[in-house]
Amino acid sequence: MKILPLSFYQRGDVLQIAKELLGKIIITKFIGNETSARIVEVEAYNGVIDKASHAYGGRRTNRTEIMYAAGGLAYVYLCYGIHHLFNVVTNAKEIPHAILIRAAEPMKGVEWMLKRTGKKIHDHTLTKGPGNVSKALGIQTIHTGFSLSDPALQIADDGFAVSSKNIISSPRIGVNYAGEDAKLPYRFFIKDNPYVSGGKVK
DNA sequence: CGACCGATCGTCT
DNA sequence: GACGATCGGTCGA
Numbered sequence: 001m002k003i004l005p006l007s008f009y010q011r012g013d014v015l016q017i018a019k020e021l022l023g024k025i026i027i028t029k030f031i032g033n034e035t036s037a038r039i040v041e042v043e044a045y046n047g048v049i050d051k052a053s054h055a056y057g058g059r060r061t062n063r064t065e066i067m068y069a070a071g072g073l074a075y076v077y078l079c080y081g082i083h084h085l086f087n088v089v090t091n092a093k094e095i096p097h098a099i100l101i102r103a104a105e106p107m108k109g110v111e112w113m114l115k116r117t118g119k120k121i122h123d124h125t126l127t128k129g130p131g132n133v134s135k136a137l138g139i140q141t142i143h144t145g146f147s148l149s150d151p152a153l154q155i156a157d158d159g160f161a162v163s164s165k166n167i168i169s170s171p172r173i174g175v176n177y178a179g180e181d182a183k184l185p186y187r188f189f190i191k192d193n194p195y196v197s198g199g200k201v202k
Numbered sequence: 203c204g205a206c207c208g209a210t211c212g213t214c215t
Numbered sequence: 216g217a218c219g220a221t222c223g224g225t226c227g228a
Contacts, residue, residue: 042218052220063213081210083221100220131221141212174220197221 001158002038006149007088009071014097017090018044019188023162026104027154028137035109035137037127038160041189041196043172048094052178055096066145067096074146074153083131086139088148088155102130103195113137124194166191173197193199
């Protein structure tokens with residue numbers, strides 16, 4: 001088990017980093033408990049030229065400021081007033097790339113995940129979809145700006161390898177407002193994994 | 203099944 | 216004052 005160094009996130013190719021994140025493990029240690037889950041689905045947001053990105057056109061606000069920091073930080077924001085969506089900031093300072101973690105497969109601390117989500121049983125919906133991943137792992141907007149070198153929130157490599165033929169790409173979900181950019185194949189997921197979210201947008 | 207709808211609030215206009 | 220990088224429940228076929 002090896003914690004990914006900040007240099008992993010600070011490289012330039014957000015699509016490459018997104019693919020490499022598949023199979024890695026998110027570990028959270030908040031208020032004394034540990035939960036972890038293997039990433040099975042991600043989406044890349046390609047900075048200022050990507051209409052689907054919060055930083056499109058160099059847009060810069062209090063909320064999105066964190067995206068302009070050097071890679072390796074968490075960017076968590078509230079969606080629809082209810083869901084906390086967990087992103088990883090990548091690339092160098094002033095280049096606002098980010099990767100949204102959309103689904104994961106529970107490993108440690110399933111009891112905690114059930115408690116946090118209010119679910120009774122562990123099934124494939126526990127960490128399916130970005131809102132559920134954050135909820136199960138206890139990640140909230142207050143964790144925005146946390147460094148992924150912080151012991152409380154890290155991503156690790158346990159040697160699990162995903163072969164390229166098991167990585168599927170598709171358009172991103174829920175970004176119809178992005179026009180042509182909504183069609184870009186910036187979503188990546190592990191083939192046949194039951195935790196991968198379906199998506200309800202045509 | 204699929205379509206629809208309500209929840210709920212920070213952020214930006 | 217409008218609107219989301221969503222989810223889960225309900226309703227009807």
